[in-house]
Amino acid sequence: MKMEDMPLSGPDNTKLEALVHDIYSELVEDACLGLCFEVHRAVKQGYFFLDETDQESMKEFEIVDQPGVDIFGQVYNQWKNKECECPNCKRLIAASRFAPHLEKCLGMGRNSSRIANRRLASNNNMSKSESDQEDNDDLNDNDWSYGAEKKAKKRKSDKVFLHFKQLSFIHLSLQIFLFIHFSCGENVDH
C-alpha cells in the first residue's frame, strides 16, 4: 500500500484522521441531501414518474420532423396571407400589417400622434377630456396643446371661485345677523 493510503498514526494524527472522516461524512451527506431535494421537487412539480409513461403516450408526443410543420406538428405560417377586418374603420388589412394599422387607427400606440387625434375627437364631440395619466403626460410634453391646458386650468379656478362665493355669502349674512342682534339688544330693557 502507498504511504498516503495508510491512515495517519500518532496521538495528534488520530484527531486529524477523525477530522478527515468528518469532512468525508459531511460531503456524503451533502450529496444525499442534494438528491432528496431534487427528488422532492420532482415529486411536487409532477415530473418524477415521467420516465414510466406508457409507449402509446410516448408515441403521441414524439418530435415531428416534416417540412412546413414545427416540432409539435402544427402548421406555423397558415395565417400569413389572411386578411382581417379592422373593427374601427372596417377595412380589410393583411395579417402582418394588422397590429401597426390598429395602432394608427385607434390612436393608442407609441408613434401614433394620439394627442392630435384626441383633440380632434374632443373638439368634434365637445366632451370633457379624461384625466388619464397618459393624457397628462402628453399634455406636459407638447407646446401646442396650450389650449387644452388653459381650458383645464380655467375649470379648476372656476371651482375655487364658486367656493369663495359661497363663503363670502355666509360671512356677509353672519355679519348682518350679528349687527342686528347687538343693535336690538341695546334697546331692550332687562
Place this chain on the structure above:
Amino acid sequence: MTPFLDVFCTQTDRHNVFYPLLRQIMNKDSQMRAAINQKLIEMGERERLKELLRAKLVECGWRDQLKAHCKDVIREKGLEHVTVEDLVTEVTPKGRALVPDSVKKELLQRIRAFLAQHATL
C-alpha cells in the same frame, strides 16, 4: 438545560468552572477544525471534492440505486403526502451505506493529502 450541567448547580459554578473548562477542551480542537474547514472552502477544494464525489457517485450507479429507493418510499408514503423530512430520514442512512468502498477510499485519500499540505499543528 442538559443533565450534565446539573453537576455544576450554582450559576457561579457554571461560569467559573464549567464553561472555562469546556472552552479550554474545545478550543484547540475546534480552532484547528474551523481553520481547516475555512481553508478547504477558501481554496476551492471543498467545491472540487463535492464535484468529484458527485461525478463518481453518478458513474458507479449510486444515484440511480438511491433514486429507485426513493420511488419505493414515495409509493409507500403516497405521492401527495411525501415531505422532505420523510425522504431525508429514509434516504440518507441508506445513501451513506451504499457508497462504494473505492469511492470512499479515494475521497479520504484526497482529503488526507490536502490536510498534509495545509494543516498546521
